[in-house]
Amino acid sequence: MLIASWNVNSIRSRLSQVIKWLEDNQPEVLCLQETKVSDKDFPYKNFEDIGYDVNFYGQKSYNGVAVISKEKIEDVRYGFAGELNKLEISEELHFQKRILSVLINGIRIINVYVPNGSSLNSNKFDYKVNWLAMLNKYLVKQSNREEPTCLLGDFNIALNDNDIHAPDKYRGSIMASEIERKMLRKVLGSRFKDSFRVFEKFSGHWSWWDYRNNSFELNKGWRIDHIYISNNLLSNLKSSVIERSQRENNQPSDHAPVMINLDFQKNLIEFEEEDDDIFNL
């Protein structure tokens, strides 16, 4: 089961690239961030036409998240209000459309677009901190249902130095600060693992390159798009990759897609073997 995430920086500008990538790669699930479109204008028909179910939660011009899935999308939860009491959520946190949670094949998929935060001394940074605190609350509540869970999206945080091309240059600044890293670590707790780091320990792998300063050509990137999986999915994880080539497209998003492969075949065989043992008794 291929599950992917892509900050597309406007779904309407990136539509043909996303459709082609879906057709070429055939993932079961693709989560989008920064769709930048109101729900009434979301181009859902283009996805239905190639056999995908679609759910979206967006707003005009900014933010916006969506889930595209081959299997039927179930139990859709929009925004923080999908798990938390509305009274707990400030109007500001409710207004920006940044989180969408769905159930697909019994797997909970939580698609997030974490605020960037601008700089540490800005109001936007306070918003980012509040947003992450609310995400933590949200996940504590969601964990009560004990669903195998995939938490993925654009986190706008490089969790470790090896996720930045020049860690010393950006030490303590936005997307790299200890405040942000600590908050993300708290969100993940002992429950979630970074799927990419299960396979790759070294630096040099990026998911985002700034449009400016020739960053992609100079390979000056950051790894800020993450797919975290709950521990009970770890034995199913077969791969976790960054689709770097999509950043080479004409008029690309500044982010590349990231994707994991979850294999449930092994469990089926194990169950069969267990059944055999029981039968032989």
Next chain:
DNA sequence: ATGGCAGAAGCATTCTGA
């Protein structure tokens, strides 16, 4: 310290992103 680049809104230029 500022701007570089890109997209949306909307038609000149500003706001936002990362």
